[in-house]
Amino acid sequence: MAVAPQMNRPMPVIASIRASVLAPLVEQIDRRSGKTDLLLASHGILRSQLDDPYAMIPMARYVAIFEEAALITGEPSLGARLGTLFKPSDIGPIGVLFSISGTIRAGFERLAKYVNTVQSATSSGVFEEDGNLVWSYRLEDARMWPRRQDSEFSVVASCQLVRSCFAKSWKPLEVHFEHLAPRDRSVLERIFRCPLKFGESANRIIVDGRDAARLYRQEDPALSAVLERHVAELVGKAITPDSISERVRALIGIYLGHKPITLPSVAAELRISVRTLQRRLAEEGTSLRHLVRETREAIAATQLEAHVQKARIAEVLGYADSTVFWRAQKGWSRRQG
Structure with a gap:
């Protein structure tokens, strides 16, 4: 930051x-x-x-x-x-x-x-x-x-x-x-x-x-509202709106290894229905499963290069154990081949 x-x-x-x-x-x-x-x-x-x-x-x-x-x-x-x-x-x-x-x-x-x-x-x-x-x-x-x-x-x-x-x-x-x-x-x-x-x-x-x-202070609602509006304007001007796949990637990066990443949970975070989420991802030529795999592959590549133990990588990526991670790796290799 x-x-x-x-x-x-x-x-x-x-x-x-x-x-x-x-x-x-x-x-x-x-x-x-x-x-x-x-x-x-x-x-x-x-x-x-x-x-x-x-x-x-x-x-x-x-x-x-x-x-x-x-x-x-x-x-x-x-x-x-x-x-x-x-x-x-x-x-x-x-x-x-x-x-x-x-x-x-x-x-x-x-x-x-x-x-x-x-x-x-x-x-x-x-x-x-x-x-x-x-x-x-x-x-x-x-x-x-x-x-x-x-x-x-x-x-x-x-x-x-x-x-x-x-x-x-x-x-x-x-x-x-x-x-x-x-x-x-x-x-x-x-x-x-x-x-x-x-x-x-x-x-x-x-x-x-x-x-x-714990409550440390009472907020001034009027001041908070003014600042929130100002910052919201900056958000609107800062960057072009993210595509749905970019927003989903962001959620995957936040929750991976700590919370289940499922269609219902991601849709709830984005405040849209599961069907809408699937449709909009499909329109961008992707899916939740594909985006999760991409994120896992990128993190795994970095950690494997650093010689991190596979059991530890499996834990970080949210796999049940190193065997499940090994099977996933084989699947990645087949797709790349």
Whole structure:
């Protein structure tokens, strides 16, 4: 999740982000190295673009620059550290909405609902599991990899939002990351002060159900309504409407391995009938089964390349066991052949 100025210009269809969000990164590289301009140029970016609040860059370049910045500065946890400096004002009206929310649940629901006003091609959602609240964040394009820095920055920044707006001493029940565990987890352990899981299907923050529901303040309904309308306008201008398959892919990324992904459950989330969902997916030449398989294949490819045990991959992808995963793999191979 990137920092973005309060702008009303529309986001283009390509997965993009405001160039100005690179400013904190550039500041860090300037302090430690003379390679800033070379790094930016190697990714087709000019320093002057960072001063233009309307300039856009592809999300893939932002992710790649973030990863390379961590190498140049010699700080593997650069994204996490920058996340601890995050403020509600860094994401404009969405941050204000988060800060005036009466409960942590309401704050995360708003963050998930409006994340695409800050950056496009991002899946974020909130759901309940075992009585607890789960907030999920994931860049939709599996080809944007590695992306540890963006993931850690986004999750730490979201945690920091809770601490600055609700309770300074708050900590999650558990935190999940889609990348594999780094050699040194100490920075993340100090920040979160809770169990960490790696190699998951998405990045997640698990919030104790009691913490999520606790009322911290009474909202000002009039102020909330004004901000909601303003942010809703930004959502309408940010990107072209998603196709039904894109919306379904987003839900799959949020729930995979944690909730059953069925036609009735997905249709209920989209507030349409099962028959309408099937028809609209068919019109786009796809199906729920095909989209689930695509998502599983993309995640499995990344984890197999990293030599993750198949039993663990099966768990992350929502398979009963490694045997079922092995059979699915054979099916994928036959289709590709």
